Amino acid sequence: MQKKGTAGRTGAGRDRLPRAGTAGTGSRSQATRERILDAAERLFAQRGFYGISVRDITGAAEVDVALASYHFGNKQGLLEAVFMRRAEDLNAERSARLDAVLAAAKGRRPPKIEDVIDAFTHPLLDRSSRGSPGWKSYFALIAEVNNSPEFGGVLMSRFFDPVVEKFIDAIRRALPDCEERDLYWAYHFLSGALTLTFAETGRIDKLSGGACRSSDLDSVHERLVPYCAAGFRALCAAKRATPRPSRTAKSRK
Amino acid sequence: MQKKGTAGRTGAGRDRLPRAGTAGTGSRSQATRERILDAAERLFAQRGFYGISVRDITGAAEVDVALASYHFGNKQGLLEAVFMRRAEDLNAERSARLDAVLAAAKGRRPPKIEDVIDAFTHPLLDRSSRGSPGWKSYFALIAEVNNSPEFGGVLMSRFFDPVVEKFIDAIRRALPDCEERDLYWAYHFLSGALTLTFAETGRIDKLSGGACRSSDLDSVHERLVPYCAAGFRALCAAKRATPRPSRTAKSRK
DNA sequence: AATTTAGTTGAACGTTCGTTGAAATTCAAC
DNA sequence: GTTGAATTTCAACGAACGTTCAACTAAATT
Numbered sequence: 272m273q274k275k276g277t278a279g280r281t282g283a284g285r286d287r288l289p290r291a292g293t294a295g296t297g298s299r300s301q302a303t304r305e306r307i308l309d310a311a312e313r314l315f316a317q318r319g320f321y322g323i324s325v326r327d328i329t330g331a332a333e334v335d336v337a338l339a340s341y342h343f344g345n346k347q348g349l350l351e352a353v354f355m356r357r358a359e360d361l362n363a364e365r366s367a368r369l370d371a372v373l374a375a376a377k378g379r380r381p382p383k384i385e386d387v388i389d390a391f392t393h394p395l396l397d398r399s400s401r402g403s404p405g406w407k408s409y410f411a412l413i414a415e416v417n418n419s420p421e422f423g424g425v426l427m428s429r430f431f432d433p434v435v436e437k438f439i440d441a442i443r444r445a446l447p448d449c450e451e452r453d454l455y456w457a458y459h460f461l462s463g464a465l466t467l468t469f470a471e472t473g474r475i476d477k478l479s480g481g482a483c484r485s486s487d488l489d490s491v492h493e494r495l496v497p498y499c500a501a502g503f504r505a506l507c508a509a510k511r512a513t514p515r516p517s518r519t520a521k522s523r524k
Numbered sequence: 525m526q527k528k529g530t531a532g533r534t535g536a537g538r539d540r541l542p543r544a545g546t547a548g549t550g551s552r553s554q555a556t557r558e559r560i561l562d563a564a565e566r567l568f569a570q571r572g573f574y575g576i577s578v579r580d581i582t583g584a585a586e587v588d589v590a591l592a593s594y595h596f597g598n599k600q601g602l603l604e605a606v607f608m609r610r611a612e613d614l615n616a617e618r619s620a621r622l623d624a625v626l627a628a629a630k631g632r633r634p635p636k637i638e639d640v641i642d643a644f645t646h647p648l649l650d651r652s653s654r655g656s657p658g659w660k661s662y663f664a665l666i667a668e669v670n671n672s673p674e675f676g677g678v679l680m681s682r683f684f685d686p687v688v689e690k691f692i693d694a695i696r697r698a699l700p701d702c703e704e705r706d707l708y709w710a711y712h713f714l715s716g717a718l719t720l721t722f723a724e725t726g727r728i729d730k731l732s733g734g735a736c737r738s739s740d741l742d743s744v745h746e747r748l749v750p751y752c753a754a755g756f757r758a759l760c761a762a763k764r765a766t767p768r769p770s771r772t773a774k775s776r777k
Numbered sequence: 778a779a780t781t782t783a784g785t786t787g788a789a790c791g792t793t794c795g796t797t798g799a800a801a802t803t804c805a806a807c
Numbered sequence: 808g809t810t811g812a813a814t815t816t817c818a819a820c821g822a823a824c825g826t827t828c829a830a831c832t833a834a835a836t837t
Contacts, residue, residue, distance in 0.1 A: 299833080300784060318674055322574035325825060335786055340826060342784095411673055418671040420664055421571055423725030432731055439731075455732040456747045463720030464713035472676030478685055478692075479708040494709045497762055498755035505754030506747055552803075553814060578795060588816055593796060595814095 304342050306332040309405055312353045316411035320350055320422070351426070354416075357409050358430040364394040365434050369441050384500040387441045392465060392495060399469060400488040410469035417466040442503060449507035457506050461499045468495070557595050559585040562658055565606045569664035573603055573675070604679070607669075610662050611683040617647040618687050622694050637753040640694045645718060645748060652722060653741040663722035670719040695756060702760035710759050714752045721748070 310331035314323040325346055329336040343349040368390035376382035398406040416422045439458055443449065471485040483490070563585040567576040578599055582589045596602040621643035629635035651659040669675045692711055696702065724738040736743070 303784080316673065319572055319574060319672065321572060322674070324823075326823080336825090337787085337827080338785070346825065414671045415668075415673075417727075418667045418720055418723045418725070419572065420569065420668075420723055420725055421575070423723055424727045424730065427725075428727055428730050432727075435731060452732070452735050452743070453747065455728055455736045456744060457751060458731075459720065459728050459736070459744075460713075460717035460748065460751050463718070464716040467671055467712065467716030467719065470671045470673055470676055472671070472673055472680075474670075474677045474681055474685075475708055475712050477677065477681050478688060478711075479705070482705050483708045483712075490705070491709060491712075494706060494759055495713065497758045498710060498713050501754040501758030502751035505750045509750055556814080577793075579793080589795090590797080590817085591815070599795065 300342075303332075303334055303338055306334060307339055307342065307349070308353055308356055311349050312405055312412060313408045315350065315353060316408040316415070319415055319419075320346075325349075353409075353412065354426055354430050357406070361394060361398075362431070362434045365391055366437060368394065369434075369437055373441055373444070381445045381447065382441060384442065384445045384503055385496050387438065387445055388461070388496050388499055388503075390441075391438045392492065395465070395469075396488045396492045400486075407471075411471060414466040414468075414470035417462065446503060446507045449503075453506040454503075457499075457503045460502060461495075464495060464499065553595075556585075556587055556591055559587060560592055560595060560602070561606055561609055564602050565609075565658055565665060566661045568603060568606060569661040569668070572668055572672075573599075578602075606662075606665065607679055607683050610659070614647060614651075615684070615687045618644055619690060621647065622687075622690055626694055626697070634698045634700060635694060637695065637698045637756055638749050640691065640698055641714070641749050641752055641756075643694075644691045645745065648718070648722075649741045649745045649748075653739075660724075664724060667719040667721075667723035670715065699756060699760045702756075706759040707756075710752075710756045713755060714748075717748060717752065 307328060311323075311328045314327055314331060317323070325339050326336050328349070329339050339346070339349055343352050369387065372382050372386045372390045375386075395410060399410045400407075413427075417427050435458070439454055442454060442458070446454070468485075468488065468491050473485050475483045476485055560581060564576075564581045567580055567584060570576070578592050579589050581602070582592050592599070592602055596605050622640065625635050625639045625643045628639075648663060652663045653660075666680075670680050688711065692707055695707060695711070699707070721741065721744050726738050728736045729738055
């Protein structure tokens, strides 16, 4: 049940990739890569990795089918290239915003949870609703991958967990008494709420009788931040409340 | 880029399905159906609808490949049958629990949000962690489908939205001043957090350095309920505070 | 201008895809 | 035990799958 395509593979196809440094500088090659990436991004987002063939992608990109293998090695390499292309820009802004929030609260009291969450989510929702159309596909793809047992644990971790750790560390400062596990599970809930939003499945539209629209990401964002902020606080407050530690001795920073 | 399998289909294949009432009563046929459904459930959950072939499924079920078409019409019919098989039992208990929560608060004050959320989520998390192994696959499949642009809006709605509406109505009573859109978006966040949990991708395990385990659904549940309850309250409280409507005139219904 | 290199093309490979048709088997009713 | 329907088997269909190969064009280097 494993291998779908031909099995006649001996090497890996990778050995024929254009060398990273030398190639890709020509504008012709670069344009081809981008066309393929654009099409792959859009189609993978619609039907997932297995639901789209390499020929679907190169056909939509109007390039020869062999160019996918030439530029990205194989289908999985293409998927990872789609992931990587926008991840760098994304992580850079998220990281900078987190730094800014922490710097603004410097020395003084801990940062506000809402500000930390906003620093983490705003770059995403803003690009999805106001960026180029490719961004919307990109996030829809992330939504699908994040909930996939096969790819979720590896791809998401590889590309996004460094900045996620930075986010969790900022929350840790905002809620110094919070237990570690509560912190991570609360992030997990945020991640799930956020990625389902990106999927834009239209289910909420139907359910709400049209009152809510999946594509209205601004409405989502202004609710997601207070929702999750309250969730973070509730989890941490609960743990401080029940075992009832002396509260003067325990509340240390 | 659309049709993957053969295109020579004229009718629908459905016309050869065993008639619902007469067939399926024989224990031989019923056992075959269940074997196929079990295998499909497990494999679809692992790699999604397109990542698994009909031959993968019938091979794992150790039945002839033609039996999938015979019993379920086609591949999509098989997916829907997998969905349907456990949905009825699930919806029945969720609905009964919601009724119980509402009945317990009858006449008196509104029900507690935590109780409503628990009635909605407990039947799922309990079956996933303590039910037969098929249940875990079932929920992992739901996690993937819920975040799929292609299937999320239709399959989830078809099988689960009736009881979801009942859930939202119960929350509406718990938070009578809440605006409709806030209610639906808050449910959306709950749905995302819940379904990402079901995916059990292992990402949280890595991220937390082993402190959290994806498979520890009890830990998730005892955090999901207060997290989302606080989120619901925060959304509704926010709307009551800022625009300050007369609150007697606006509290509709 | 000649030669190397990067990029592209079109065709083909062996395999797997979803589905079907006809024949064979099993079962229930008589 | 025969009949008729329900179920299972086996083989095959044409299409689509991921990938590769050798030939070819365009660009860069000498």
